[in-house]
Amino acid sequence: MDDLARLDLNMLTALRALLEERSVSRAAARLGVGQPAASSALQRLRTHFDDPLLVRSGNTFELSALAASLLGAVEQALATAEEIFLRETRFDPKTSTRTFRIMVADVALVGLGELLIPAMTDAPEVRLDFVALTDAAIRDIEQTLRAVDALVVPRGIIAGFPAMDLWTERWVFMVGERAAVGSRLTKQRLEQMTWITTYHGGTSPVAATFEAWNIRSRIRVTVPSYVVLPMLLASSTEHVAIVQESLARRLEPLGGVRVFPAPPEAADRMVALWWHPTHERDAGHAWLRQRILEVSEDRREGRAGRGRRDPP
Known part of the structure; x- marks a missing residue:
C-alpha cells in the first residue's frame, strides 16, 4: 500500500491513451495536453516499467509484448475507478446526459x-x-x-x-413455404433437414431441441442475426430454423415461410x-x-x- 501511495495514478489515463492510440500526438489530443506533456508521460512510464511500451515500426508505433499484455488490465482498472469515483449517487432523468x-x-x-x-x-x-x-x-x-x-x-x-x-420466450420451428413437410413437422423429417442457426453452443435452443428429441445435429449455416433467418429460409426447401415465436409471428405474414410449434420437450426460456x-x-x-x-x-x-x- 505504501508503494501504491507513492504512485501517480493519473498516469493510468496517460498509459491507456498511449497504448490505445499508439501515437504520442494522438494521445496528447485525446488527453487534452500538449505533445511535450504526452512525451514526458511516455518517458516516465518507460522508466517505471523498464520497457519501451511503444516500438517504432517504420512510420508507426507498435505495442511491445509487455504493453500488449497491459492493455486489458489498464482498461479494467480505469473502468473500476470510474465506477467508484464517478458513480451517480443521485440521478435525475430530466437533466442527466448519461x-x-x-x-x-x-x-x-x-x-x-x-x-x-x-x-x-x-x-x-x-x-x-x-x-x-x-x-x-x-x-x-x-x-x-x-x-x-x-x-x-x-x-x-x-x-x-x-x-x-x-419475459418468457417460446420457440417455434420455421421452414420455407416450399419445404415438403406436410401439415406437421415430424422428428423424422427434422432429421432429414439441415439447420440454419445463429448459435449452436450447448446452451442454445437448437442444442436443447436436439437433446430433447435425440436428433443428430445437421447444422450447415450459422448467421449473425435472427432477423435474417426467414429471408434465408424462404428460398430453401430443405432448411429449418428454431426461432422465437414473437419474431416468427411478426414475419410470417410477409410470406415465404411456415411456422410449426416446437416439441413440448423444448422448454420456454426466461x-x-x-x-x-x-x-x-x-x-x-x-x-x-x-x-x-x-x-x-x-x-x-x-x-x-x-x-x-x-x-x-
Missing part, C-alpha cells in the same frame, strides 16, 4: 426497444446505446459485463451475476437482464433497471407498442 450501453440480440432488441424507447420521454438527454450480442461476449462474461451496463440473454446461458427476469455487481448501488443504473422492469411487464401483458403505462 449513456447506457445494453448488449442484446436483435430479436430481443425488437421486443425491448419498442417499449423502452417510447418510455424515455421523461429523460430527454439520456441515450441508449444498444450493442450487438456475440458468442465471444458470452465466453468472457466477466469482461463483457464490465464493458456494458446490462446484458439481455435467456437464463441458463450465464450464471453468478445479478439478474432480473423480463429472458433476463444481467449486470455486473459494481452497478448495484448506482442510482442511474437502478433507474434504468426499474424502467426496463416496467416495460417488460407491458410486454408480458401484451401491451407492446402502446407506450409506457401510467405509474401506479
Whole structure:
C-alpha cells in the first residue's frame, strides 16, 4: 500500500491513451495536453516499467509484448475507478446526459426497444446505446459485463451475476413455404433437414431441441442475426430454423415461410437482464433497471407498442 501511495495514478489515463492510440500526438489530443506533456508521460512510464511500451515500426508505433499484455488490465482498472469515483449517487432523468450501453440480440432488441424507447420521454438527454450480442461476449462474461451496463440473454446461458427476469420466450420451428413437410413437422423429417442457426453452443435452443428429441445435429449455416433467418429460409426447401415465436409471428405474414410449434420437450426460456455487481448501488443504473422492469411487464401483458403505462 505504501508503494501504491507513492504512485501517480493519473498516469493510468496517460498509459491507456498511449497504448490505445499508439501515437504520442494522438494521445496528447485525446488527453487534452500538449505533445511535450504526452512525451514526458511516455518517458516516465518507460522508466517505471523498464520497457519501451511503444516500438517504432517504420512510420508507426507498435505495442511491445509487455504493453500488449497491459492493455486489458489498464482498461479494467480505469473502468473500476470510474465506477467508484464517478458513480451517480443521485440521478435525475430530466437533466442527466448519461449513456447506457445494453448488449442484446436483435430479436430481443425488437421486443425491448419498442417499449423502452417510447418510455424515455421523461429523460430527454439520456441515450441508449444498444450493442450487438456475440458468442465471444458470452465466453468472457466477466469482461463483457464490465464493458456494458446490462446484458439481455435467456437464463441458463450465464450464471453468478445479478439478474432480473423480463419475459418468457417460446420457440417455434420455421421452414420455407416450399419445404415438403406436410401439415406437421415430424422428428423424422427434422432429421432429414439441415439447420440454419445463429448459435449452436450447448446452451442454445437448437442444442436443447436436439437433446430433447435425440436428433443428430445437421447444422450447415450459422448467421449473425435472427432477423435474417426467414429471408434465408424462404428460398430453401430443405432448411429449418428454431426461432422465437414473437419474431416468427411478426414475419410470417410477409410470406415465404411456415411456422410449426416446437416439441413440448423444448422448454420456454426466461429472458433476463444481467449486470455486473459494481452497478448495484448506482442510482442511474437502478433507474434504468426499474424502467426496463416496467416495460417488460407491458410486454408480458401484451401491451407492446402502446407506450409506457401510467405509474401506479
